Amino acid sequence: MKRLLILGGTAEARALAGLTKDVPKLATVLSLAGRTTDPLDQNVETRIGGFGGVSGLIDYLTDSNVDLMIDATHPFARQMSAHANDAAIRVGLDFLRIDRPVWGRKPDENWIRVPDLAAAVAALPPGARPFCATGRGSLQQFTSRSDIYPLLRVIDQGQAVFPGAGEFVVGRPPFDLEAEIQTLKSLKATHLVVKNAGGTAGRTKLAAAGQLGLPIVIVDRPNLPDGVNIVPDAAAAFAWIKARMNAA
Ligand code: NAP
Numbered sequence: 001m002k003r004l005l006i007l008g009g010t011a012e013a014r015a016l017a018g019l020t021k022d023v024p025k026l027a028t029v030l031s032l033a034g035r036t037t038d039p040l041d042q043n044v045e046t047r048i049g050g051f052g053g054v055s056g057l058i059d060y061l062t063d064s065n066v067d068l069m070i071d072a073t074h075p076f077a078r079q080m081s082a083h084a085n086d087a088a089i090r091v092g093l094d095f096l097r098i099d100r101p102v103w104g105r106k107p108d109e110n111w112i113r114v115p116d117l118a119a120a121v122a123a124l125p126p127g128a129r130p131f132c133a134t135g136r137g138s139l140q141q142f143t144s145r146s147d148i149y150p151l152l153r154v155i156d157q158g159q160a161v162f163p164g165a166g167e168f169v170v171g172r173p174p175f176d177l178e179a180e181i182q183t184l185k186s187l188k189a190t191h192l193v194v195k196n197a198g199g200t201a202g203r204t205k206l207a208a209a210g211q212l213g214l215p216i217v218i219v220d221r222p223n224l225p226d227g228v229n230i231v232p233d234a235a236a237a238f239a240w241i242k243a244r245m246n247a248a
Contacts, residue, residue: 002067002245004028005060007084008042009035011201012098013072015234017043026245029064033080035136036155057087068244070237071228072098076135076195078222085225094244098237099230100198102221109210112217117141120193120217124148130217131169131189133205142166151187174201180208195219 004020006013008030020028021044032039034048051057061069071084081097088095105111114120117138124130126147132138133153142150143164150166157170169187184192184205192209196218209216224230231237 001025001027003065004241005064005066005069006030006044007069007071007073007080008032009077010072010074010098011199012100012234012237013070014040014042016070016072016098016237019234019238020044020241023241023245026241029066033077037158038156051083054083054086054090057083058091061087061091061093066093068094068096068241070096070098070241072234072237075099075102075197075221076219078224081228082225085228095229096237096240097224097228097230098233099224101232102196102198103203103206103218106207106210109206110213110215112215114217114219117195117219120219121145123217124191124193128190129188130191130193131184131187131205131209131214132193133202134193134195134219139163151189175204177204177207177211180205181211184208184212184214189214191215191217193217193219196221 002025004026006016006028009032013030017028017030020026028044030042030044030046032046032048033050051060069084069088071081073080112123114123117134118141121141128148129151130148131151132142136154139152142152151169153169153171155172157168162168192205192214206216231240
């Protein structure tokens with residue numbers, strides 16, 4: 001029996017869990033950080049919550065006899081990725097990262113590229129109504145500006161009242177192009193703020209902003225640690241797992 005740990009929180013992680021669940025002699029556990037109160041069914045056994053840094057992850061990997069680990073966390077969840085890489089090296093574990101290709105700019109899109117979220121917030125003019133698809137974790141950054149009205153998309157309401165000027169926009173992906181256009185129009189958004197997360201499903205908001213002529217403030221993706229073995233999607237990660245199962 002091989003034991004596989006998938007670090008999740010993304011569609012790729014869920015897809016990979018679905019692919020692995022019926023493979024003989026493979027036991028998969030998917031790990032979530034626990035940021036959403038009502039996560040989707042992940043297809044396999046799931047554990048929820050942080051490990052307690054690199055040392056906590058090392059303990060988990062050794063106590064649970066994990067043989068293979070796949071980091072399928074979001075492209076901006078770089079702390080978890082760095083911890084996973086460190087722990088894999090120290091335990092001597094077979095390790096792979098799923099990293100979606102970044103988005104490129106389409107001709108009808110007006111991109112303002114910035115290095116981080118603080119620069120994204122600073123790039124907005126006074127009076128802006130930015131539609132922020134940057135996650136609940138970015139709330140404080142946006143509310144640090146009292147001269148803008150952030151429209152922050154969140155998966156679940158969690159905190160009922162928006163702290164200050166602005167509002168939560170509750171919705172669970174995926175969103176199609178028409179829905180994104182309607183959302184941006186009905187909220188009278190003046191800008192779209194996104195992280196360069198990549199992926200097909202999440203790109204519809206950029207296409208919608210392009211069609212409406214809204215500037216897109218886009219945060220560049222942070223770098224991964226050097227030397228990480230990377231594949232672009234769940235199918236390639238599954239092939240990597242099967243190769244290791246066959247070699248065993
Ligand atoms: P992060 O900054 O890289 O990680 C912060 C801490 O959260 C980690 O050190 C770890 O705690 C814990 N953690 C993160 N992912 C985990 C996982 N899959 N399983 C167990 N613990 C995990 O992560 P983040 O940006 O806050 O993202 C949290 C989760 O949301 C990730 O699973 C990610 O895939 C998902 N997500 C993130 C974004 C985004 O824009 N960042 C967008 C969509 C989904 P310990 O140190 O205690 O182990």
